[in-house]
Amino acid sequence: MPVDRYGTAHAATDPSALRAFEAATHAVLAHRPNAGAALEQAIARDPGLVAAHALRGFSCLVLARDELAPAARLALQAAREAKDAKGDAVPAEAALVDALALAVDGRFRAAADRLDAYVATDPHALLHVKLAQSLRFMVGDIAGMLAGTGLVLPAWEAERPGFGYVLGCHAFGLEEAGELAAAEWVGRRAVAWAPDDAWGLHAVGHVYEMRGAIADGIGWIEAARPVWTGCNNFAFHMAWHLALFHLEAGDHARVLDLYDTEVRPLPTDDFRDMANAVSLLWRLELDGIAVGDRWEALAEIARKRRRDATLAFAALHNLIALVAAGDVASARELAAAMAAQATDETDQGDVMNAVGVDLAGVILSFGFGPRGPAALGVLATRLQDLGGSHAQRDVFVRTLAKAAAERGDRVALDRVLAARRRLKCDDRFVTTLDARLDARLDGRPGLRIHA
Known part of the structure; x- marks a missing residue:
């Protein structure tokens, strides 16, 4: 055998x-x-x-x-x-x-x-280890990811082929579980043993994102360019991480340049590439930064997916693109497809039921819908079910936070941010949003509703 x-x-x-x-x-x-x-x-x-x-x-x-x-x-x-x-x-x-x-x-x-x-x-x-982590990643099973690699690592010797890759998988699970110091140490070891381990490299980048360590993050990703630029479309995702650090630094011109040249250099319809592009532009929009006509190209792809609710994570990014482009009919059609998916007895049916449909309602409200009854703070605690990473789901946290602030809802905003602070430090977006809501509520104590 x-x-x-x-x-x-x-x-x-x-x-x-x-x-x-x-x-x-x-x-x-x-x-x-x-x-x-x-x-x-x-x-x-x-x-x-x-x-x-x-x-x-x-x-x-x-x-x-x-x-x-x-x-x-x-x-x-x-x-x-x-x-x-x-x-x-x-x-x-x-x-x-x-x-x-x-x-x-x-x-x-x-x-x-x-x-x-x-x-x-x-x-x-x-x-088998890698596939199991990939599947758990798509359904937000952080505990399962970490348990899976924790189970096998004691049996691995450093000299065995593939040791660096299993370390990279473990590093990512550690980071998603909030064990940042351990994740950085293991991730660096992963890259040392397997220099082409983009996943381990990526895990360390996530650590810097969660810590808000801008200079360290930029330095780490830029130094590893020879590795990640040789990847498949994962290269676009690494460029996205780089753009997030520049966004936090307030260098919007650099962010848009990265978007055009490295995050979205090709008009692909892979949902992961769409997620990179949509979430980056939406972050800029939430920051009040104009992105020109870039939304229309994304909306054109999203329209073709307006009846596809296979994966809640993907559908929600497509919905953002449609809302940002002002396509009311397509956005509502996609939201209806998500609601229909919520009746399926599958993992994604459960996800749609728990968080996808309500979050879609919040996103729709940014463009052309009523405010909606969603309990924003509760939704923030359920976002992990969508799959993806904390860094990827942060676009939804920001959306909920912005919705709470626009409602003038201090209680909801505090609950949304409390869920975020378990793993990620406050950044410029949060501090600005906090300050603006405080100024808005100053002298108006009656303007509070409960999540």
């Missing part, structure tokens, strides 16, 4: 197929652009390579696009048929197939649980 360089065991397969699959796994771990090509090469050399079909299915699902659901199901079918054809079940392959089946049914948490159950028996199965 061959085991590839990164710890995935396979049924008997062609050595060249195994090498191609290793290349695909490395690309996933390091966020490199050649994963798809390497995966296709692996399948061409061994059409019965179970793990390759499963990874293809996961690759479809993490893009969170309604039209890719059939492709994910076809990949699942191919993986099952390949597993059955090879006879004796290899546990590593069986875990991937089982997890993919759960994920295809919209049960990402259960899929990650299945992967972690296998990893408990084989802690060196790095692809």
Whole structure:
């Protein structure tokens, strides 16, 4: 039973197929652009390579696009048929197939649980570790992310291939859990062991974002340019992080330059690229900074997604683009699709129910809706369910804070900011908003409503 360089065991397969699959796994771990090509090469050399079909299915699902659901199901079918054809079940392959089946049914948490159950028996199965963290990341399961890597790390030796990548995954879980000092130390070790570990590099950048360490953040990301500029579209995300530091520094010209040249250099419709672009422009708008005609290009993409509520995180960013561009009809159509999704018995149905639909109502109110009844402080405590990182979800925290301030609601604003302060220090946006609301309420004690 061959085991590839990164710890995935396979049924008997062609050595060249195994090498191609290793290349695909490395690309996933390091966020490199050649994963798809390497995966296709692996399948061409061994059409019965179970793990390759499963990874293809996961690759479809993490893009969170309604039209890719059939492709994910076809990949699942191919993986099952390949597993059955090879006879004796290899546990590593069986875990991937089982997890993919759960994920295809919209049960990402259960899929990650299945992967972690296998990893408990084989802690060196790095692809399983990475996929489990990716799935948990998409549903906001911070405790699960940290527990998963904490479970396997004691079994890893520094000399084992992939050690730096598992450290990078652990560093990110630590940062999201608020253990910033540990996250920085582990993240730096990750990059030292695997210099191309963009995820570990990214985890340290998050630490500086949470601390408000502008100079450290800019210095860290700029020094690592040779690494992240060689990534796939993760390079756009690293440029987004860089832009956030310049935004906090008040250098709006630099932020817009980064937007045009590195955050949004291509008009892609990947939801992660859209999230980078939309959230950066929306932050500028909330700061009162004009962004010119940049919204229309984003709204054009969002219109094509106005009936797609596959992922609440993605749909909410599309909704912001439509509201910012003033497209009332499309925005309301997307909000209706989100409300319909809330009836599904899936992870995302639960997310829409808990936070997505109400948050959509708050976003709509910025453009053309009534103020809405949403309890802003309560919503702030539920944002983690949306998935993504604290830094990414901060655009929604800012939206709730701005809504509270515009309502003249000191109680709601305090509750929103209290949720934020558990992990992130106050920044210029918060202090300015606080001061403006205090000035507005000064001498008007009756203007208070409760969240």
